[in-house]
Amino acid sequence: MTQVVVFGAASIAEIVHYYLTHDSAFEVAAFTVDHEHLATDSFLGLPVVPFDELPRRYPPGQYAMFVAIGYSRMNRVREERYRLAKAAGYEMITYVSTKATVWPDSLIGDNCFIMENVIVHPFARVGNDVILWSGSHIGHGTSIGDHCFISSRTAISGNVTVEPNCFFGTNSTVRDYLTIGRESVVGAGAVVLKSTQPRGVYVAANARLMSTPSDRLPNL
16 A cells, blocks of 8 residues: 655645545555644644655655645646655655546546546546546546646536646536637636637626515426
């Protein structure tokens, strides 16, 4: 069983710990954070170690790592810690849920987290440091760039190119043969029918409050 140190000690790290514990051959040995963010010496009953002390206490070669940080600053915070861990010599694990549909010859990078009910079609590619939340769909021939976060129920159709550091909100949809520019935000429920501009923010129309209260709606 591979021993893993998780970078992070917040909600994403808690989720990663749960999935690795209950659905993988990995065992979480400890957590690590930046020294200036060390608020406690334990999390979920395991040690929390400052990252600058990690190679001495949990050396690379004996321990692998996973960076469990969300999409802050367009995934830059996670990317920076990923690069630090790699530079320190740690192997970065990838987790694929046993309840995901991922073909054996799929190309998936390191430090990826692929949750239950995710579908990755044949000939798709997932880069390094990508989070695919539960129920998301990656169509055939689509390429997901490094350091992306794809939320629940996102549907990305076939032959799409997603450039690095993008974020997709829950229930967003992308039609086929598009390019999603670097650092794009596709908001929850947005439907993208044209390629996006780098650093563009694309949002769906907000739900609006009707003047009729629910107890006066017909047929309800």
